[in-house]
Amino acid sequence: MLEVRDLHASYGHGDVLHGLNLGIAKGSITALIGANGAGKSTVMKTISGLMKPTQGTVRFMEQDISGVGAERVVRQGLALVPEGRKVFAPLTIAENLEMGAFQYLIKRDTSRYQTQLEFVLELFPKLKERMEQVAGTLSGGEQQMLAIGRALMSAPKVLLLDEPSMGLAPLIVKQIFEALATLAAQNLTVFICEQNSEITLRHADYGYVIESGRLVLAGRAEELAADARVKEAYLGG
Ligand SMILES: Nc1ncnc2c1ncn2[C@@H]1O[C@H](COP(=O)(O)OP(=O)(O)OP(=O)(O)O)[C@@H](O)[C@H]1O
Numbered sequence: 001m002l003e004v005r006d007l008h009a010s011y012g013h014g015d016v017l018h019g020l021n022l023g024i025a026k027g028s029i030t031a032l033i034g035a036n037g038a039g040k041s042t043v044m045k046t047i048s049g050l051m052k053p054t055q056g057t058v059r060f061m062e063q064d065i066s067g068v069g070a071e072r073v074v075r076q077g078l079a080l081v082p083e084g085r086k087v088f089a090p091l092t093i094a095e096n097l098e099m100g101a102f103q104y105l106i107k108r109d110t111s112r113y114q115t116q117l118e119f120v121l122e123l124f125p126k127l128k129e130r131m132e133q134v135a136g137t138l139s140g141g142e143q144q145m146l147a148i149g150r151a152l153m154s155a156p157k158v159l160l161l162d163e164p165s166m167g168l169a170p171l172i173v174k175q176i177f178e179a180l181a182t183l184a185a186q187n188l189t190v191f192i193c194e195q196n197s198e199i200t201l202r203h204a205d206y207g208y209v210i211e212s213g214r215l216v217l218a219g220r221a222e223e224l225a226a227d228a229r230v231k232e233a234y235l236g237g
């Protein structure tokens with residue numbers, strides 16, 4: 001579904017990604033585990049078109065999407081839930097969700113918009129109760145649900161999530177992962193990067209471990225979770 005080959009990326013002072021190869025299968029939950037500064041967000045930004053790779057390719061459904069730009073990547077069917085959620089704080093929940101559906105609203109495709117809205121509100125009923133609440137006043141967990149909902153409004157085939165568990169209580173994190181499992185069961189492809197390896201690997205099918213811009217381990221999620229090196233580095237021994 002999504003294939004990353006020999007990916008290099010840089011912020012101008014040498015590469016921070018040094019030739020990554022990743023494969024993300026349709027309908028799977030695939031995890032990228034790594035510590036602070038390992039390069040997780042850089043991987044997400046290059047896949048979602050926010051950054052151009054300095055070398056290598058990103059292929060999505062047999063098409064090369066490397067460097068085509070974020071807007072075209074969304075139109076192709078990939079949506080990013082960014083690190084720190086980045087909801088539009090002064091806008092209401094309803095308006096945030098509309099922003100996620102701009103590609104349909106701009107064409108006045110209100111039926112597509114309605115379908116996606118119903119889908120999102122069924123997944124996160126909490127949002128439905130507060131459509132007119134300003135996003136900046138929501139709790140962290142509600143903002144994360146909104147950020148995921150906003151991404152889903154574009155009707156993506158692949159959902160990319162950058163550390164969705166960050167700063168959230170364990171119960172909320174569990175709810176977020178359950179929602180992701182529901183989506184994957186409906187054949188949505190989920191690619192998620194996290195430091196929180198325990199819950200992530202428990203929900204993932206396949207995982208990769210990144211250190212200093214290089215992949216150091218890859219395997220089925222339950223094998224990775226049981227791997228002594230992963231336990232030592234990411235599961236607190
Ligand atoms: N805007 C930037 N300008 C310069 N260097 C950057 C920038 N963003 C990230 N980096 C560097 O790139 C490397 C990878 O950073 P990245 O944000 O991808 O890591 P991460 O795994 O997402 O970390 P975290 O868990 O803290 O979010 C780090 O060395 C970081 O300092």
Ligand SMILES: [Mg+2]
Pocket residue numbers: 040041042083162163
């Ligand atoms: Mg990051």
